[in-house]
Amino acid sequence: MSQPNCSTSSLSSNGRVIPKCGHNVSMKLFVSKSVANPGRKYWKCKFWGKGDDCNAFVWDDEFYDDFGDNGHSDVVSVELMSKLERDIALKMEAMEKKMDELKKKLNYVLVGFICLLVHFLLSSCKNS
Numbered sequence: 001m002s003q004p005n006c007s008t009s010s011l012s013s014n015g016r017v018i019p020k021c022g023h024n025v026s027m028k029l030f031v032s033k034s035v036a037n038p039g040r041k042y043w044k045c046k047f048w049g050k051g052d053d054c055n056a057f058v059w060d061d062e063f064y065d066d067f068g069d070n071g072h073s074d075v076v077s078v079e080l081m082s083k084l085e086r087d088i089a090l091k092m093e094a095m096e097k098k099m100d101e102l103k104k105k106l107n108y109v110l111v112g113f114i115c116l117l118v119h120f121l122l123s124s125c126k127n128s
C-alpha cells in the first residue's frame with residue numbers, strides 16, 4: 001500500500017474530499033477483499049488496528065453518493081453514531097436479560113418468604 005500522505009490537504013488525487021474520522025484527520029482509503037464487497041473502496045481511521053483508532057468507517061461510494069463533497073465530517077459521525085447506537089442497544093438487551101433473571105430470582109425469594117411467613121403465622125396461632 002503506497003498511499004501518499006495527504007495530511008496537509010483535504011483533497012485526494014482526483015480532487016475529491018477525503019472523509020475525516022473522529023480524530024479530525026483524513027481517513028485512509030482501502031480496497032475491500034471481502035466476499036460480499038470485492039474491490040469496493042472504503043475509508044477507515046488512519047489509526048485503525050493501532051489501539052487508539054476511533055472506529056470510523058465509511059464506504060467510498062456511499063460517502064460521495066449520499067453527501068456529495070460537502071458532508072465529509074457528517075457522514076463519519078453518522079457512521080460512528082450508528083455503531084455506538086448498536087453497541088448501546090446490545091448492552092441494553094443484555095441488561096434486560098439480566099433484569100429478567102433477577103426478577104425471576106426475586107420471585108422465588110418472595111414466594112419462599114411468604115411460605116415462611118404463613119408457616120410462622122400458623123405455628124404462632126397454634127401456640128396461642
Ligand SMILES: [Zn+2]
Nearest residue numbers: 021023045054
Ligand atoms: Zn480516527
